[in-house]
Amino acid sequence: MATNDPTEPPRAQSMAPLCSVFRRYLKSQGLKYTTERADVLDAIIARDGLFETEELLLELRHRGHRVSKATTYRTINLLQNAGIIVQALFDSKQAHYQLIYGKEQRDHMVCMKTGRLVEFQSSDLTALRNRICKDLGWSPVGHRFQIYAVSPEGQASKSR
Amino acid sequence: MATNDPTEPPRAQSMAPLCSVFRRYLKSQGLKYTTERADVLDAIIARDGLFETEELLLELRHRGHRVSKATTYRTINLLQNAGIIVQALFDSKQAHYQLIYGKEQRDHMVCMKTGRLVEFQSSDLTALRNRICKDLGWSPVGHRFQIYAVSPEGQASKSR
DNA sequence: GTCGGTGCAAATGCTTTGCATTGAT
DNA sequence: ATCAATGCAAAGCATTTGCACCGAC
Numbered sequence: 001m002a003t004n005d006p007t008e009p010p011r012a013q014s015m016a017p018l019c020s021v022f023r024r025y026l027k028s029q030g031l032k033y034t035t036e037r038a039d040v041l042d043a044i045i046a047r048d049g050l051f052e053t054e055e056l057l058l059e060l061r062h063r064g065h066r067v068s069k070a071t072t073y074r075t076i077n078l079l080q081n082a083g084i085i086v087q088a089l090f091d092s093k094q095a096h097y098q099l100i101y102g103k104e105q106r107d108h109m110v111c112m113k114t115g116r117l118v119e120f121q122s123s124d125l126t127a128l129r130n131r132i133c134k135d136l137g138w139s140p141v142g143h144r145f146q147i148y149a150v151s152p153e154g155q156a157s158k159s160r
Numbered sequence: 161m162a163t164n165d166p167t168e169p170p171r172a173q174s175m176a177p178l179c180s181v182f183r184r185y186l187k188s189q190g191l192k193y194t195t196e197r198a199d200v201l202d203a204i205i206a207r208d209g210l211f212e213t214e215e216l217l218l219e220l221r222h223r224g225h226r227v228s229k230a231t232t233y234r235t236i237n238l239l240q241n242a243g244i245i246v247q248a249l250f251d252s253k254q255a256h257y258q259l260i261y262g263k264e265q266r267d268h269m270v271c272m273k274t275g276r277l278v279e280f281q282s283s284d285l286t287a288l289r290n291r292i293c294k295d296l297g298w299s300p301v302g303h304r305f306q307i308y309a310v311s312p313e314g315q316a317s318k319s320r
Numbered sequence: 321g322t323c324g325g326t327g328c329a330a331a332t333g334c335t336t337t338g339c340a341t342t343g344a345t
Numbered sequence: 346a347t348c349a350a351t352g353c354a355a356a357g358c359a360t361t362t363g364c365a366c367c368g369a370c
Contacts (some may be wrong), residue, residue: 010310010364033369070329073359074246074361094359111298111300128285133307138312140273140308140309147300147303149293149298150301190348194351197350226352227351230336232367234350323368323370324352326359326367326368327367329364330364332361334357335357336356336357338355339353339354341352344349344350
């Protein structure tokens with residue numbers, strides 16, 4: 001599913017910092033750091049890319065963690081508020097999320113023939129975003145960018 | 161699906177061409193051009209911007225056209241397939257659409273304080289998109305770009 | 321020991337669908 | 346006349362919520 005950027009070596013996210021970011025956020029809100037919440041964050045870190053809730057539940061089951069669907073949804077919302085994950089992708093019945101904390105913005109390119117999804121980074125894009133904001137007097141916070149295109153494989157397949 | 165020509169000046173959309181684009185699409189699929197479908201397209205043209213289904217239903221009622229919710233949804237799907245509208249915006253329970261046929265791509269900037277939504281166009285962005293695709297050997301079809309930022313008014317409001 | 325958290329099942333709310341009727345070509 | 350479209354109400358589905366019990370601080 002998710003591929004990565006050819007220029008940067010993909011590294012696994014070490015768990016400790018994210019975990020403490022989450023703890024700090026929870027404490028600041030008077031909320032508790034529970035095993036279920038830790039399990040959900042772990043599973044997200046393990047995937048290290050785009051995920052949807054159903055996949056996350058499978059990942060959790062797979063690792064032998066029993067977290068209810070309700071709690072998973074609740075935790076995803078907390079992680080969004082904490083700025084650790086953000087929603088990604090348009091045009092989908094189901095919400096997709098991606099880990100974002102401490103990472104450069106990652107954008108997506110979807111193949112309209114094969115459905116293949118590629119992540120990429122572009123500092124030019126971020127620069128352009130900042131310029132657009134500046135021109136209009138706004139302060140940039142973030143962005144979402146998704147390209148619809150046809151991959152080389154998709155072009156090859158004459159069928160359909 | 162339907163893209164457009166960046167060299168062409170953005171002009172106000174007159175109704176006739178879109179209507180015939182839709183008719184042509186319907187005919188090509190062996191589908192019928194009905195008054196309800198025409199009414200939905202009219203209402204979308206009248207709004208000429210972002211809309212969600214509920215708003216569209218109100219617009220239709222307002223103009224004295226009785227089109228059922230089911231038909232409106234069905235027509236929206238057809239218009240997407242015809243390349244006349246596309247889904248826009250992330251992070252929303254409800255789908256938002258925008259008229260796109262024969263227009264330059266329009267992107268969005270949302271104020272995180274006030275919720276204000278601004279549309280903008282950037283040919284640099286399209287150029288950047290095309291370059292990114294070319295570098296990876298893909299053929300660009302379209303894109304969605306949404307900036308999260310704080311508007312001048314939002315910055316002024318210290319409250320919250 | 322307190323609150324907040326969890327799981328379950330029920331509730332929501334947007335969107336889709338089945339079916340009998342209506343209408344465009 | 347035919348075959349698709351419409352409207353209604355019911356069904357789907359991802360997500361949220363109410364509530365009784367449980368667990369982190």
